[in-house]
Amino acid sequence: MPSRQDPGSTIWFSLSIDGQSLGYWNGCEGLSSQVEVEQRQEGGNNGFVWQLPTRITFSNVRLTRPLTPDTTKVAKWISSVQTGIKRPTGTIVARRADGSEVARWGLLEVLPVSWQGPSFDPGGSAVATEVLEIAHHGFTD
Template sequence: MADDGSAQTQAIWPLPKFHFQVKWDDTEVAFQEVSGLDIETEAIEYRAGNSKTFSKIKMPGMVKTSNITMKKGVFVKDNALWDWFAEVKMNTIKRKALTISLLDQEGNPTMVWKVQNAFPVKISGTDLKADGNEVAVETVEIAHEGFTIENA
């Protein structure tokens, strides 16, 4: 008998990526897209002078994270990103904790990225076209000092 899907558990299906939320401090901000949740370890190559093999060994080095890029619609009198960016001065920016959560169908967090010491490094305003029919979207690029991942 074929499985009609009525008895399947949530563990069978991967989560869709379209239901998420972003919070900085205690404020929730509606973004349309979040990318750049990357982390990698640089490989260090080493060979001792008295090694009997004629090749290098590799070991883990420093951890490197990429900037997080987020896109959101432009709303009337919503200057929160621009105000935060305006606070940037030489080494005196107010860093914020970001929480990015992937939500299940009930709106509960299932996978949570907790970003430490985030601050904006680039903001791009929307492009303007007289014959366009799209929503105005602005982009912010966030630098940070790493993140942790929690699964609910």
């Protein structure tokens, strides 16, 4: 009998852009899409209304983590937008605590939308965190 993995175990995420790792992240939200639907009524058919798909929209993805040395890789990627927009392919992999893969999402035409660095407060004891938000044009294998 194969061993079962605990689905409730701690999950962390790795992000790579065109095969280049941007490190590990402990929070990921916004992996979603929505199909816009247009309703059409057919004359003489009172049993239902046609639901026709029109376009798909994809929400931005927000990744969060404590400050790491990989922050410089993120800054370099964001700075590259100034020299011309290249829309690479991104990959987000959800991993268990032991590093084994849970799920993988390929993202088409990724673009950094925003980055928020840590706030430094000498009176506070909070962990310095960063947030990266990326836009994409859909999912791939």
